[in-house]
Amino acid sequence: MSRIDIRHAHSLPKAKARKAVEDVAKKLAEKFEMDYGWEGDTLNFSRSGVDGHIALEPEELHVHAKLGFLTAMFKDPIENEIKRVLKEKF
Structure with a gap:
């Protein structure tokens, strides 16, 4: 099983x-x-072959996802898209 683990700093107010x-x-x-x-300050996401969350912390976001066997082939595009969007929004 493949994993995505991204930590991204931010300075935005919580809202x-x-x-x-x-x-x-x-x-x-x-x-x-x-x-x-949402579950508290954690956004959970899933689809077939992907299970993960984005934890909203005061100065950092933590994105963690487990990718199933077939989805693992798309790890790089998924991870790159997450990083791109985080950079754009934060």
């Missing part, structure tokens, strides 16, 4: 950071057909 994480989730949902939902 703006939460909105930005929501925007990231929407883009990922559109591009990769993922479902997502």
Whole structure:
């Protein structure tokens, strides 16, 4: 099983950071057909072959995802898209 583990610093107030994480989730949902939902300050996302979360911390985001066997072949494009969108929003 392959994993994605990204830490991304931010300096946004909590409400703006939460909105930005929501925007990231929407883009990922559109591009990769993922479902997502909030549980406290953690946005969980999943689809067949992918299970992960984005933890919203005061000065950092932590993105963690487990990729199934077939999805692991697309690890680099998924990881690059997450990094691109995080950079754009934060």
